[in-house]
Amino acid sequence: MARPPSIDEADLLDLLVSVFREKGFDGTAIGDLSAVSGLQRASLYHRFPDGKEQMADVVLAKVGKRFLWILEPMREEGDVAKGVEETARRLGDFYGAGALSCVLDTMTLAGTPEKIREHARALARTWIDAMAEASRRAGRPADEATRAAKDAFLRIEGALVLARVTGDTEVFAETVALLPGILLPGPEEG
Numbered sequence: 424m425a426r427p428p429s430i431d432e433a434d435l436l437d438l439l440v441s442v443f444r445e446k447g448f449d450g451t452a453i454g455d456l457s458a459v460s461g462l463q464r465a466s467l468y469h470r471f472p473d474g475k476e477q478m479a480d481v482v483l484a485k486v487g488k489r490f491l492w493i494l495e496p497m498r499e500e501g502d503v504a505k506g507v508e509e510t511a512r513r514l515g516d517f518y519g520a521g522a523l524s525c526v527l528d529t530m531t532l533a534g535t536p537e538k539i540r541e542h543a544r545a546l547a548r549t550w551i552d553a554m555a556e557a558s559r560r561a562g563r564p565a566d567e568a569t570r571a572a573k574d575a576f577l578r579i580e581g582a583l584v585l586a587r588v589t590g591d592t593e594v595f596a597e598t599v600a601l602l603p604g605i606l607l608p609g610p611e612e613g
Contacts, residue, residue: 436482443526448539450532456478483530483546486526486546497557503561503607507603510557518595520592520596525583528583554572554606558608571606574605579598582595582597582598
C-alpha cells in the first residue's frame, strides 16, 4: 500500500506559488521549493517528473483558477459597479493588500522559459479582457473600455512594484479602491 503524501496537493501548490511569486522562475531553486514544502527533492520530482518547469506551469494554472474566481463578479454580476467593487476587494485580498508580489510579473522575468512566460501573458490578457468587458457593459465604447482596462492593469501592477520597492502598500490600497472609477464611465460619459 502506498504511503499517503505528507502534504496535500492544494497546500503544496499554495507553498510553491509563494516561492515563485517572490523569486520568479529563474530565481527559484529546487532547494527553495523543497524547503518551503518540507518535501525531499525526490518527492517533488515524483510529483512533478518534468521538474521546475512543470511546477511553474502548475503554479500558473492554480493562479489562473484563482484569477477566474477573482474576476467572476466583474464578469457575471448584473450590476457592473457592484461586480467591479467585489473584484477589487478580491484583488486586494489576493495581493495581501499590496504586500505580495505579482506572480504574473515575477514569472516573466529573464530566464523564464517561453512556455511559462506565455502562460503568464495569457493570464494577464484574461485579466485585461475581463476589465475591458466590464467597462463596455457599463457603457464605454470598446476602444475606450480597452484603454481603461490597460490603465487599470498598469496602475495595479505599478502599485505592486512600488509597494515591493518602498514597503508602502498604501498606494496599492488606493489604486484598488479606484478600480470602479477607472473602469466605469462617469456621469458625463453615460
